[in-house]
Amino acid sequence: MSEEIKVQLTTQPGEKPDSTNLSFGKFFTDHMFIMDYHKDKGWYDPRIVPYAPIAMDPAAMVFHYGQAVFEGMKAYLTESGKVLLFRPDQNMKRLNRSNERLGIPEVDGEFVIHAIQTLIEVDKSWIPTEKGTSLYVRPFIIATEPxxxxxxxxxxxxxxxxxxxxxxxxxxLEPVKINVESSYTRAVRGGIGFAKAAGNYAASIKAQENAKKEGYSQVLWLDAIEKKYIEEVGSMNIFFKIGGTVITPAINGSILEGVTRSSVITLLQEWGVPVEERKLSIEEIYEAYTNGKLEEVFGTGTAAVISPVGELHWNEHTMEINDGKIGEVSQKLYDTITGLQSGHLPDTRNWTLTF
Structure with missing residues (x-):
């Protein structure tokens, strides 16, 4: 797609939040990008407009049948004043996998990345620079036909x-407490678990709320059929270091193929750390714990990057991981990925886009 992006700047810039006291996903910049699709025209009319509510017909199909997918990535401001995106091409590939599964038309990934760059340039002054902060980028697609x-x-x-x-x-970066969910199911093979679809997250909310009432930050999902095999955490893929080997569930059609997950596997392989992608049961995890072989557990995802797990609760069993402290591998992964994302470490893998 080569259509020019029209830009309409706001006449009422918003007040920027205190960047030393940011939460996640509560504040939004002055502008947004919009592009329309019609089955007879394809994608058309790309534009940047002031951030504002969107008007939709009450019969819009997204409200009734859930055709909605999204992506998430982060932009960082480097010390030289450049903007850096981490592996946006992988996000676009995953967006189109989600589109295909939900019957949504494919997008031109390169054009969407260009649109994101243009939007960020318009709102560049909103990028926070304090350690641990970033500009979160949320592209999403919704069905609008009434x-x-x-x-x-x-x-x-x-x-x-x-x-x-x-x-x-x-x-x-403090170890979190996670509850292993034994009652509810998030996704099943053959469904939409591998897609970054809004409905997947709706299916997880009730269990997440129950876990938080019990003092847990996240839910660890088991497979839908046997309620036995590890799948993923609510907002992250999950890794276990057992006897020196790092193990993560294999991509099986019901878990998300995370960009950070892929990056972690590549880094571990480069460092010579044994890493396996395979089926992994909760019983195997508990056995490793009782034998003193469960050394580290950590989640991976765009939002949290690396999230060390300090405690796993499964049925009546509470497993304290690494004395509730951050593990050596978790810390090294976090330092490396955030170093690449912020431009503090050299990018030898062409993972970053700087502009």
Missing amino acids: CLGVRSSYTYQLIVILSPVGAYYSSG
Whole structure:
């Protein structure tokens, strides 16, 4: 797509939040990107406009049949004043995998990255610079056709919004407590678990709320069929270091193929750390714990980057990991990935886009 992006600047710039006291996803910049789709025209009319509520027909199909997908990435301001994005091409590939699964038309990933760059340039002054902060980038696509027929919509909007954010967890890089969910199911193979679809997150909310009432930060999901095999955490992929080997569930059609997950696997392999992608049962985790072989557990994702796990609760069992402290591998991964994302470490893998 080569259509020029029209830019309409706001006449009422918003007040920027205190960047030393940012939460996650509560503040939004002055502008947003919008692009429309019609089945007879394809994607058209790319534009940057002032951030504002969007007007939609009450019969818009997204409200009734859930055709909604999204992505998440972060932009950082380097010490030289450049903006840095971490592996945005992988986010675009995953966006199109999600689109395909939900019957949403494919987007031109290179053009969307260009649109994101243009939007960030417009709102560049919103990028926070304190340690642990960034500008969160949220592209999403929704079905907009007013129709109550159960089918793919004929019209869509792709929208990109920006949010200056602090750490995903208010405690920062501190080990979190996670509850292993044994009752509810998030996704099943053959469903939409591998897609970054809004419905996946709706399915996780009840269990997440229950876990928080019990003092846990996140939920660890088991497979839907046997309620036995590890899948992922609510907002992250999950890794276990057992007897020197790092193990993560294999991509199986019901878990998200995370960009940070892929980056972690590559780094571990380069460092000579044994890493396996395979089926992993909760019983195997508990056995490793009782034998003293469960050395580290950590989650990976765009929002939190690396999230060390200090405690796992499964049925009546409480497993304290590494004395509740951050593990050596978790810390090294966090330092390396955030170093690459912020431009403090050299990028020898062409993972970053700087502009």
